[in-house]
Amino acid sequence: KGPDPDLVEIADRMATVKHKILVLSGKGGVGKSTFSAQLSFALAEADRQVGLLDIDICGPSIPKMLGLEGHDIHKSNLGWSPVYVESNSNLGVMSIGFMLPHPDDAVIWRGPRKNGLIKQFVKDVYWGEIDYLVVDAPPGTSDEHISIVQFLQGTGIDGAIIVTTPQQVALIDVRKEISFCRKVGIKILGVVENMSGLKQQLSDLKFSRSECGTETDATEWALNLIREKAPELFDTLVCSEIFDSSQGGAQKMCLEMGVPFLGKVPMDPQLCRAAEEGRSCFGDKSCGVSALALKGIIEKV
Numbered sequence: 193k194g195p196d197p198d199l200v201e202i203a204d205r206m207a208t209v210k211h212k213i214l215v216l217s218g219k220g221g222v223g224k225s226t227f228s229a230q231l232s233f234a235l236a237e238a239d240r241q242v243g244l245l246d247i248d249i250c251g252p253s254i255p256k257m258l259g260l261e262g263h264d265i266h267k268s269n270l271g272w273s274p275v276y277v278e279s280n281s282n283l284g285v286m287s288i289g290f291m292l293p294h295p296d297d298a299v300i301w302r303g304p305r306k307n308g309l310i311k312q313f314v315k316d317v318y319w320g321e322i323d324y325l326v327v328d329a330p331p332g333t334s335d336e337h338i339s340i341v342q343f344l345q346g347t348g349i350d351g352a353i354i355v356t357t358p359q360q361v362a363l364i365d366v367r368k369e370i371s372f373c374r375k376v377g378i379k380i381l382g383v384v385e386n387m388s389g390l391k392q393q394l395s396d397l398k399f400s401r402s403e404c405g406t407e408t409d410a411t412e413w414a415l416n417l418i419r420e421k422a423p424e425l426f427d428t429l430v431c432s433e434i435f436d437s438s439q440g441g442a443q444k445m446c447l448e449m450g451v452p453f454l455g456k457v458p459m460d461p462q463l464c465r466a467a468e469e470g471r472s473c474f475g476d477k478s479c480g481v482s483a484l485a486l487k488g489i490i491e492k493v
C-alpha cells in the first residue's frame with residue numbers, strides 16, 4: 193500500500209511553512225484565541241510572515257479578533273487564499289467563520305465533517321512562503337485535535353502552547369492537555385497563565401478622604417505621594433488576585449508536570465478591548481502591562 197495521497201499533498205503544502213505552533217487550552221474562555229491572535233500580531237509586527245489557522249469549527253472567534261468579520265475566502269488556481277489583515281499584510285487568516293452566511297449560524301457537525309474541513313484547511317489553503325503557522329484549536333482534546341495532529345504530524349509540528357487561568361478546575365484540564373500532547377508526541381513549548389490577577393493602573397485606585405486626611409482630592413494625594421516617595425512604582429501595575437491561586441497556580445503545576453512555564457498575563461480590560469476591536473495590543477499604550485507580559489512570553493517561545 194502506497195502513502196496516503198492526502199498526506200502527500202499536505203506535505204507539499206506545508207513545505208513552504210517553516211514553523212507550526214498549536215495553541216491549546218483545557219477549557220473554553222481562558223483566553224486561548226486572544227493569545228493566538230496577539231501571538232500572530234506580534235510575529236507579523238516583527239516582520240515575520242504568519243498564517244493563523246482557526247480550527248475551532250463550532251466557535252470560530254479568530255475573524256473577529258483579527259478585525260476580519262464579514263470577509264470571504266477567495267479561490268485561485270493555487271488554492272484557497274487566506275484573508276489578510278488590513279493593517280499588516282504579513283498576517284493571513286483562515287477560519288470557518290469566513291464561510292458562514294451569517295455570523296449567528298451554528299455549525300452542527302459530527303467528527304468526520306470537521307475532519308474533512310480541517311483536511312481542506314491544511315491541504316487546499318495557499319499560505320505561500322511563511323515563517324509561522326499558528327493553529328488555534330478548540331478547548332479540550334476532541335475530533336479537531338486528533339485531525340490536526342493526524343494531518344500535520346508527518347510534516348513536523350514545532351510544539352504546543354497551552355493557555356490556562358490559575359484556578360484548580362482549569363489546571364486539572366491542562367494536565368489532560370499535557371497528557372494528550374505526550375501521547376501523540378507533540379512537544380509542549382510551555383504554559384501561559386492568563387487572567388492571573390486584575391491589572392489596575394494606580395490612577396484607578398480609589399483612596400478615601402480619611403486615608404489622606406485632607407480636603408484635596410484623595411486619589412491625587414496618593415499619586416503625588418507615590419511619585420515623590422517611589423517614582424519607579426508610579427506607573428507600575430497593581431494586581432489584585434481575583435481567582436484563587438493559593439495552590440500555586442500554573443507555575444507550580446508546570447514544575448510538577450515537568451513542562452516550561454512561560455509566564456502570566458494579567459486580566460486587562462484594555463487587552464479585552466483590543467481583542468473585541470480586532471486590534472493588536474502592541475503599540476497600544478493603554479495595554480502597556482498586558483502587552484509587555486505577552487511580549488515576554490512570546491520571546492521565550
Ligand code: ADP
Nearest residue numbers: 220221222223224225226387458459460464467
Ligand atoms: P478562549 O479562546 O479560551 O475561549 P477567548 O480568547 O475567546 O478565550 O477569551 C474570552 C474572553 O476573555 C474574550 O472576550 C477576551 O477578549 C477576554 N480576555 C482574554 N484574555 C484576557 C485578559 N488577559 N484580560 C482581559 N480580557 C481577556
